[in-house]
Amino acid sequence: MNFPKIGRRRVLAGLGSVPLAAAAGVPTARHAPPGRPGSASGDAPGERRTTLLRGADLVLTMDPRVGDGTLGALEGGADVLLRDGEIAAVGKGLDAPRGARVVDAGGKLVLPGFVDLHNHLWQSSIRGGCSDQDLNGWLAACNRTTLPKIDARDMYSFVRLAALDALQAGVTTVVDWVHAIPYDTSERYVRALDDSGLRFVYAMTQSGADRHLIPQVKKDFLDPLPLASTQISVHAGMAGIKDLRLLHEMSRELGLMLNSHVLENRTDRKDEQIRALREVGAFGPDLLMNHAVHLTADEIAAAGDHDVRVAHCPLSNMRLASGIMPLPALHRAGVRAGLGHDGGTNDTSDMFNVMKAAVGLQRARHEDAGIHPTIPAVLRMATLGGAECIGMADRVGSLTPGKRADVLVLDPGTLNFAPRYDWTSQIVLNGQPPNISEVFVDGYRRKSGGALVGVDTEQVVREAERAATHVRAA
Numbered sequence: 001m002n003f004p005k006i007g008r009r010r011v012l013a014g015l016g017s018v019p020l021a022a023a024a025g026v027p028t029a030r031h032a033p034p035g036r037p038g039s040a041s042g043d044a045p046g047e048r049r050t051t052l053l054r055g056a057d058l059v060l061t062m063d064p065r066v067g068d069g070t071l072g073a074l075e076g077g078a079d080v081l082l083r084d085g086e087i088a089a090v091g092k093g094l095d096a097p098r099g100a101r102v103v104d105a106g107g108k109l110v111l112p113g114f115v116d117l118h119n120h121l122w123q124s125s126i127r128g129g130c131s132d133q134d135l136n137g138w139l140a141a142c143n144r145t146t147l148p149k150i151d152a153r154d155m156y157s158f159v160r161l162a163a164l165d166a167l168q169a170g171v172t173t174v175v176d177w178v179h180a181i182p183y184d185t186s187e188r189y190v191r192a193l194d195d196s197g198l199r200f201v202y203a204m205t206q207s208g209a210d211r212h213l214i215p216q217v218k219k220d221f222l223d224p225l226p227l228a229s230t231q232i233s234v235h236a237g238m239a240g241i242k243d244l245r246l247l248h249e250m251s252r253e254l255g256l257m258l259n260s261h262v263l264e265n266r267t268d269r270k271d272e273q274i275r276a277l278r279e280v281g282a283f284g285p286d287l288l289m290n291h292a293v294h295l296t297a298d299e300i301a302a303a304g305d306h307d308v309r310v311a312h313c314p315l316s317n318m319r320l321a322s323g324i325m326p327l328p329a330l331h332r333a334g335v336r337a338g339l340g341h342d343g344g345t346n347d348t349s350d351m352f353n354v355m356k357a358a359v360g361l362q363r364a365r366h367e368d369a370g371i372h373p374t375i376p377a378v379l380r381m382a383t384l385g386g387a388e389c390i391g392m393a394d395r396v397g398s399l400t401p402g403k404r405a406d407v408l409v410l411d412p413g414t415l416n417f418a419p420r421y422d423w424t425s426q427i428v429l430n431g432q433p434p435n436i437s438e439v440f441v442d443g444y445r446r447k448s449g450g451a452l453v454g455v456d457t458e459q460v461v462r463e464a465e466r467a468a469t470h471v472r473a474a
Helices: 007-015 121-126 133-150 152-168 183-196 212-221 238-254 266-271 275-279 297-305 316-319 325-330 350-367 375-389 423-429 457-473
Strands: 050-060 071-081 086-091 099-105 107-113 112-117 172-180 198-203 228-234 258-263 287-291 309-312 336-339 407-410 436-441 446-450
Touching: 007 183, 007 275, 050 152, 050 172, 050 198, 050 228, 050 407, 050 423, 107 423, 112 152, 112 336, 112 375, 121 133, 121 172, 121 183, 121 457, 133 325, 152 183, 152 457, 172 183, 172 228, 172 258, 172 436, 183 198, 183 212, 183 228, 198 212, 198 287, 212 228, 212 238, 212 336, 238 258, 238 275, 258 275, 266 275, 275 297, 297 325, 297 336, 309 375, 316 350, 325 336, 325 350, 350 375, 350 423, 375 423
Parallel strands: 050 099, 050 107, 112 172, 172 198, 198 228, 228 258, 258 287, 287 309, 309 336
Antiparallel strands: 050 071, 071 086, 107 407, 407 436, 436 446
16 A cells, blocks of 8 residues: 655654654663563563473474474474574474473464564554545545654554554564654654564655665664664656666665555556566565556566565455455466555454455455465465565574574464364464464563563553544644
């Protein structure tokens, strides 16, 4: 989804105003943020403990070398050891190191954290809004009327709400497509993401004239954070090809991926988005295309030939009457694909729903229960496939020893999940966020016993409601 432009004057007005953060009531980076491990988990703030997940009934590593089949399955009492923020070992009968925390995973399922390839977390401010509109109507009536009203403090509240919602639902890595916002608002946006404890990719855009703000935000706010990465987001189209070229050149200078909405709605065809991306030399493995609903057969083949990556957002596409991504054709062409929530028009941070929709839409369209994505394929898209799309498969996406410890523990002993029949299929077809009992990000315990660690959720909601009241009155 594309967003309104914010004037150069407003962007530059934020420069130098970061010290106002404390006065605005936003936690400063010097203190352990509320979402970090706290006393509820037995951890001191900011501490990462060695943890042994003991005796899981099923572990899906997503690595065929560490388990059976394409999903790397281990059944019947498998252990996962997390140490120094890494997956240290996976197997049966692992010894617990001295002083390690041992979590009883008996009867439970363990898998990698979900990778959300496309989101706009600030859009929690307009959840459920303009529900009778298609993409263009929603942009005009909800999106473009709201974003300019959100100040820095309100932005923190909205982003923190959505980031914690994603985290409690099992998302451990999120790619957040962020519009051209002022410098001080960028600081609060990044702070909200960091305070949540998520691993995140901050995909930011600016006009060509203000593109110098991108390396500035990267250097000042993102580079110091171990869980943060950066992309450059763009609006592709021939009418704005000058800015597209400048931003693509900057992405190459900084070694960053380019992130663009492409052919989400049929009306996008007039913008000649693929042509513009190809003319500036951006059509390749460093490009992530979001939605890609209305690609032609030739464009699908070209995407495969050039190793372009795509983010599939089925619930948003359904909500906005945008259509259905040609996912089977993209798969046959060898295009790497992952899954995305897509902000306010997904209306929820439920990757289980996204997976189920991705499977169900293709089966309904093709009347073929074996069409891509299958259940195993969609689980891979939600984890390792997403990591591959953004060049992070060497760090996250599977429970491969040596990778970062982004891990979920699911409890299937619930009314919506039990009884056991085919747990791999049940993850996709029956799973819900409350089934996620434990979440670890980089080895930190972010959710424990079904509750976020060190987070006052009632306060988070109150702050979001306060911000929403302020925006409505603006």
